[in-house]
Amino acid sequence: xxxxxxxxxxxxxxxxxxxxxxxxxxxxxxxxxxxxxxxxxxxxxxxxxxxxxxxxxxxxxxxxxxxxxxxxxxxxxxxxxxxxxxxxxxxxxxxxxxxxxxxxxxxxx
Amino acid sequence: xxxxxxxxxxxxxxxxxxxxxxxxxxxxxxxxxxxxxxxxxxxxxxxxxxxxxxxxxxxxxxxxxxxxxxxxxxxxxxxxxxxxxxxxxxxxxxxxxxxxxxxxxxxxxxxxxxxxxxxxxxxxxxxxxxxxxxxxxxxxxxxxxxxxxxxxxxxxxxxxxxxxxxxxxxxxxxxxxxxxxxxxxxxxxxxxxxxxxxxxxxxxxxxxxxxxxxxxxxxxxxxxxxxxxxxxxxxxxxxxxxxxxxxxxxxxxxxxxxxxxxxxxxxxxxxxxxxxxxxxxxxxxxxxxxxxxxxxxxxxxxxxxxxxxxxxxxxxxxxxxxxxxxxxxxxxxxxxxxxxxxxxxx
Amino acid sequence: xxxxxxxxxxxxxxxxxxxxxxxxxxxxxxxxxxxxxxxxxxxxxxxxxxxxxxxxxxxxxxxxxxxxxxxxxxxxxxxxxxxxxxxxxxxxxxxxxxxxxxxxxxxxxxxxxxxxxxxxxxxxxxxxxxxxxxxxxxxxxxxxxxxxxxxxxxxxxxxxxxxxxxxxxxxxxxxxxxxxxxxxxxxxxxxxxxxxxxxxxxxxxxxxxxxxxxxxxxxxxxxxxxxxxxxxxxxxxxxxxxxxxxxxxxxxxxxxxxxxxxxxxxxxxxxxxxxxxxxxxxxxxxxxxxxxxxxxxxxxxxxxxxxxxxxxxxxxxxxxxxxxxxxxxxxxxxxxxxxxxxxxxxxxxxxxxxxxxxxxxxx
Numbered sequence: 001x002x003x004x005x006x007x008x009x010x011x012x013x014x015x016x017x018x019x020x021x022x023x024x025x026x027x028x029x030x031x032x033x034x035x036x037x038x039x040x041x042x043x044x045x046x047x048x049x050x051x052x053x054x055x056x057x058x059x060x061x062x063x064x065x066x067x068x069x070x071x072x073x074x075x076x077x078x079x080x081x082x083x084x085x086x087x088x089x090x091x092x093x094x095x096x097x098x099x100x101x102x103x104x105x106x107x108x109x
Numbered sequence: 110x111x112x113x114x115x116x117x118x119x120x121x122x123x124x125x126x127x128x129x130x131x132x133x134x135x136x137x138x139x140x141x142x143x144x145x146x147x148x149x150x151x152x153x154x155x156x157x158x159x160x161x162x163x164x165x166x167x168x169x170x171x172x173x174x175x176x177x178x179x180x181x182x183x184x185x186x187x188x189x190x191x192x193x194x195x196x197x198x199x200x201x202x203x204x205x206x207x208x209x210x211x212x213x214x215x216x217x218x219x220x221x222x223x224x225x226x227x228x229x230x231x232x233x234x235x236x237x238x239x240x241x242x243x244x245x246x247x248x249x250x251x252x253x254x255x256x257x258x259x260x261x262x263x264x265x266x267x268x269x270x271x272x273x274x275x276x277x278x279x280x281x282x283x284x285x286x287x288x289x290x291x292x293x294x295x296x297x298x299x300x301x302x303x304x305x306x307x308x309x310x311x312x313x314x315x316x317x318x319x320x321x322x323x324x325x326x327x328x329x330x331x332x333x334x335x336x337x338x339x340x341x342x343x344x345x346x347x348x349x350x351x352x353x354x355x356x357x358x359x360x361x362x363x364x365x366x367x368x369x370x371x372x373x374x375x376x377x378x379x380x381x382x383x384x385x386x387x388x389x390x391x392x393x394x395x396x397x398x399x400x401x402x403x404x405x406x407x408x409x410x411x412x413x414x415x416x417x418x419x420x421x422x423x424x425x426x427x428x429x430x431x432x433x434x435x436x437x438x439x440x441x442x443x444x445x446x447x448x449x450x451x452x453x454x455x
Numbered sequence: 456x457x458x459x460x461x462x463x464x465x466x467x468x469x470x471x472x473x474x475x476x477x478x479x480x481x482x483x484x485x486x487x488x489x490x491x492x493x494x495x496x497x498x499x500x501x502x503x504x505x506x507x508x509x510x511x512x513x514x515x516x517x518x519x520x521x522x523x524x525x526x527x528x529x530x531x532x533x534x535x536x537x538x539x540x541x542x543x544x545x546x547x548x549x550x551x552x553x554x555x556x557x558x559x560x561x562x563x564x565x566x567x568x569x570x571x572x573x574x575x576x577x578x579x580x581x582x583x584x585x586x587x588x589x590x591x592x593x594x595x596x597x598x599x600x601x602x603x604x605x606x607x608x609x610x611x612x613x614x615x616x617x618x619x620x621x622x623x624x625x626x627x628x629x630x631x632x633x634x635x636x637x638x639x640x641x642x643x644x645x646x647x648x649x650x651x652x653x654x655x656x657x658x659x660x661x662x663x664x665x666x667x668x669x670x671x672x673x674x675x676x677x678x679x680x681x682x683x684x685x686x687x688x689x690x691x692x693x694x695x696x697x698x699x700x701x702x703x704x705x706x707x708x709x710x711x712x713x714x715x716x717x718x719x720x721x722x723x724x725x726x727x728x729x730x731x732x733x734x735x736x737x738x739x740x741x742x743x744x745x746x747x748x749x750x751x752x753x754x755x756x757x758x759x760x761x762x763x764x765x766x767x768x769x770x771x772x773x774x775x776x777x778x779x780x781x782x783x784x785x786x787x788x789x790x791x792x793x794x795x796x797x798x799x800x801x802x803x804x805x806x807x808x809x810x811x812x813x814x815x816x817x818x
Contacts, residue, residue, distance in 0.1 A: 002730040005685050009693035014352055016361035028327065036324045038308075039332060039354045062354045065329075091320070223462055223649040339669040342704045347669040 019067025027064065027105055034061065034098055036091045043085035043095050049078045057085060061098055064106065073106045110135045110178070111442050114195050115209045116187045119147025120424060121416025122211035123169040124431025125438075129209075130176040132439045137203065138173075138181045139195070145170060145181060147213055153243035155424055156280075156287040157314040165424065189384050192411025206445075207438050210381070210395065210407070211415040211431065214372040217266025217274065225265065225368055226338045232256075232346060233338060235265075235370045236284055239292075248295055252344075256299055256364035259292050260348055261285045262335045263305040267371030276392040278371030278421040282309045285369045286322045292367075293326045301328045302361065304335050304350050312423060331359065338366060372421040387412065395419050405434035411445075413437055463646030463656070466637075470604040471548035471594040475506045476541040480553030481514050483715035483747065489764020490749035491552055494598055497749070501612060501756055502605050506550075511540050517555040521679035528580065531573065534563050535581040539589035549592035550601050554714035557597040558635025561643045564591060597636060599713050599748050603645055603653045606660040614757030617663030619708070620780035625664040626708040629743075630654035631698075631721060633714025634674050648672075654711055654748055661755045670701035676724070677716040695724040699743070703736040709744040709775050711751050721745045722769045729804035741807025742770030754781060761787055766797075770805050 028035055041058055049055040055078040064072050076099050085095040111134050115122045118140030126136045144150065146169075152162040173179055186198040190210070195203045219227035219235050227233045231251040234242075242248045250256050263285050267278040282305070289301045308330065310316040322328045333350040341347050345362045352359040374393030381387045381395065388396040388408045397419050398406040405414050415434035416427035477495065484491050498506045516533050519525035525533075541549055551557045567574035581587055602609075617626045632651045637644025646652030649672070655665045676694025681687040698721070702710075712718035722745035729735050729742070737743045745768065746754075753763040760781060765772045766788045776783055791797040800806075 001733065004688070004727065004731065006687075006689040006692075008696055008728065008731060009690040011693070011697065012357055014355070014357050014359040016359065032324050032327070035327060035329075036320055059355055062352070066352060066355065066359070068355075223647065229462070229650070337672065339671060340667055341669055 014066050014068060016066065021067045023069060023105055024065050024067050027101055031094070031097060031101055033091070033093050034065070037061070037093060038091060040090060042088040042090065046084045046088050048080050048082050048084065053078050055079065057095065061102065064102055069106050072102055076103045111206045112137065112204070113207045113209065113438055114139065114203060114205045115211055116190065116195070117147070117211035117213055118145035118181060118183070119211060119213045119416060120149055120165070120169060121213070121427040121431040122209070123173055124428045125209050125211055125415045125435045126179055127172045127176055128432050128435030129438060130179050132435065134439070134442070135178040136180070138179065139185045139187055140181060140183045141186050143183050145173065145183070148216070149424065151237060151241055151244070153240045154291070156283045157312070157318045190412070191385065192409060206442055207411045207413065209413045209415055209434050209438060210418055212375055212377060212418045214417040214421065215375050217370040217373050219265055219368045219370050221272050222265055224337050225262065225335065225366070227368060230338065230340050230346060232364060233366045233368065235368045236281065236288060237370065239288055239367050243291065250364050255296050258300045258363045259365045259367065260361070260363040261289055261301070261303045261367045261369060263303065263369050264334065265368040265370050266373060268306065274371060274373055276421070277309065279309065279311065280421060280423050281369040281371055283312065283315045283318065286319050288367060289328045290322050290326050293328060303328060303330045304333055305330060306332070306334055333359065372417060405430055405437050411441065462650040463652030466642060466645065466647035468600070468643065468645060469594060470596045470600050472604070473504050474546055475504070475548045475550040475601065476544060476546035477506050477508045478512055478515070478537055478549065478551040478556060480556065480715045481518060482719055483552050486719045487715065487747050487750070487764055487767060489762065489767070490747040493749045493753040493758060493763050494552065497752055497756060498601070502608060507544055507546055509540055509544055512537050515553070515556040515559055517553070517559050518679060520559065521555070522683055523680065528576070530559065531563055531577045532580045532584060534560060535577045535589045536585060536587060538591060539581065539587040541592060542590045547593040548596070549594070550596050550598050552598045552715070554597065554633035554635045555716065558639050560595055561640055564595065565640065599653050600645060602748055602752055603656050606657045609752055609755060610660045613661060613755045615755055615779055615781065617658060617661045617755065617779070619778045621778065625662055626778065627666050627705060628658045628663045629666050629668065629702050629707040629710045630658060631675060631710060631712045631717050633712065633717045636713055654713055657748060657751065658711065666702065666705045666707050668702045668705050670698045673698050675717040675720045677720050692724050692727055695720055696728055699725065699728070699736045706738050707743055708778060709746055711746045711748055713748065715747070718745055718747050725805050726769045726803055733804070735805055737770070737807060739774055739807045741774070742805035744768065744770050744772045744775045754779060759783065771807055774807060
């Protein structure tokens with residue numbers, strides 16, 4: 001192999017055909033209300049951790065739903081479980097439950 | 110007996126004609142197609158209640174036939190009109206005392222959005238095609254197989270400057286939700302994805318329907334517009350979009366893509382503007398005298414509007430406008446008779 | 456490709472039939488030098504058209520312009536000078552060999568149309584700098600448009616077809632249009648930007664079959680300032696990588712390109728990808744041959760592949776020549792004018808052909 005001084009960028013695309021949606025489906029089966037998210041961002045706006053770190057709860061659970069699990073567990077670990085997000089969610093999603101569920105299901109990723 | 114011509118035998122025109130006849134007015138309905146009912150003839154079920162379109166249409170047709178003094182002329186097109194006279198495409202002239210324009214809308218031609226491959230690739234269909242499939246009971250891919258993954262694309266020919274359709278067609282959002290649910294019902298094992306820019310659930314029960322689609326029916330909603338559709342080697346369709354809520358491009362192979370086509374203004378509206386002195390909006394739809402108190406009147410006294418000729422509207426709204434326009438006509442004719450009589454008295 | 460509708464018929468443009476002023480391409484004449492010569496020969500000798508190759512004309516400076524080195528006013532003046540040379544030579548139909556240039560010409564003409572003051576300023580600049588005055592071309596076409604225009608006549612004069620001589624099946628061809636051909640102004644390209652027909656039309660007319668693969672419209676990754684800066688090359692090559700990954704399952708016999716930059720990149724990036732990641736995309740374990748449309752037309756008309764300059768390709772073209780039934784002298788591959796040995800490339804992963812020792816003997 002020759003080193004030309006650069007590497008070939010890996011695609012950033014979310015490839016639904018290649019992603020294994022098994023875990024994602026499992027999560028949604030256990031907590032179907034997560035699918036009712038309308039992406040308003042209230043959870044992230046009010047998030048204690050998200051205001052001080054790069055943690056974005058809305059984005060992480062959306063990625064998980066698309067089968068992008070890498071780093072989700074580590075991200076969810078940033079959550080302080082304060083519960084404010086659950087208070088503001090207009091769809092009544094048990095957001096703290098989502099954090100715990102994703103951590104439980106995706107510890108291996 | 111006063112005579113009013115209703116141009117367009119769609120639902121707004123039918124409702125308006127019935128209401129006028131009830132008010133003791135002789136009505137002539139001019140319908141371009143071979144039968145009344147307009148676009149609803151090809152629709153299967155109506156949101157959000159899933160009422161069969163045939164039920165609504167049957168009711169309207171029944172009323173129309175039952176009432177006296179309604180003459181429905183099918184395969185008959187108006188070429189020019191004024192408050193007292195309508196000239197048909199054949200050159201025949203009809204006298205009247207007022208005119209209601211209920212000519213509706215034109216479905217956006219999805220072939221114009223070439224990047225979606227409608228009319229080019231198999232299994233790219235429109236929302237109207239899907240309703241026809243529901244009607245015939247044969248819903249499948251072109252090969253006759255049950256689709257395993259179905260995508261809906263919202264806003265095809267709506268909110269799109271590139272095809273000169275800047276307006277929102279309003280009813281496609283909820284149609285997309287409705288059809289996605291119907292497909293999920295037919296093919297419970299299939300994954301259904303809706304690609305949208307905004308989900309505009311404006312009517313009663315719509316938002317609830319949307320939530321049910323998400324939570325109960327497991328329909329995936331991806332906020333992002335499809336940029337391109339291509340065929341894959343295994344005969345499926347590859348779709349590219351941005352999943353804007355994660356900020357990453359997304360691609361997915363599907364067996365069927367349904368384009369939720371919008372409503373655009375009829376080409377005839379330009380003729381109404383040029384030859385009949387009626388005003389049009391920038392969207393191409395006709396401009397009512399004002400949006401609040403005179404919503405079913407045109408800028409010309411004696412010419413009225415009902416239904417989607419002035420803007421995209423739902424079935425319920427169009428029916429209401431049919432009634433409202435008829436009331437307006439009756440009031441107009443009464444007031445006119447009053448002034449005419451007083452002129453004679455002098 | 457089984458398309459139910461010919462979108463291209465809705466996007467047609469007028470292409471002059473004869474008397475062209477020819478503007479060369481920097482990249483094409485350096486990387487595919489035989490192509491421009493072939494184009495002039497095909498137009499002039501095979502088709503009997505008048506085409507003028509003017510030694511006075513220059514680069515359009517498009518590479519510099521797209522790399523933020525040449526300012527807009529300068530490139531407008533350069534373009535104006537080309538037009539002035541065209542008028543001086545007594546021609547009205549301008550044809551450019553390069554997609555970048557073609558994009559620049561169409562964009563500048565349209566800028567002058569929309570903002571007449573920029574045209575006035577350009578006239579002034581050109582006059583001050585060179586004492587020349589210019590008229591705008593009556594007809595502007597890319598050279599592939601001109602080739603497309605004559606595709607039926609070429610088909611009638613064809614010595615070979617784009618057909619596999621062993622199986623009798625049409626050759627499977629991937630066509631790549633180049634972004635600046637129709638993505639700037641869809642109406643400036645035959646078939647528009649979504650279903651461009653300029654190359655597809657030639658391929659179909661000459662017996663081949665177009666492959667409609669998912670990343671057909673994706674950019675090759677050329678992008679000027681991206682490949683020019685080493686640190687950015689990773690995402691430049693990633694674009695070609697994406698296309699090659701997408702087309703490989705269709706097992707295309709060759710790729711034909713509209714744009715000189717794309718021809719170069721799709722050819723040479725195959726080498727880069729092979730050397731960096733060990734992946735090759737051709738059916739025979741080597742690369743997928745990449746042709747210019749001049750080379751494709753030349754082969755159809757019976758030109759010698761080495762006369763067409765096909766030894767300059769990174770990916771060996773011999774497997775394609777064999778499929779097409781082209782007779783060629785393997786030992787003459789690296790012999791230039793007057794039989795002089797021109798050197799040969801190092802062995803690489805994308806090269807599928809045995810490196811014949813004959814060259815060494817001749818040397």
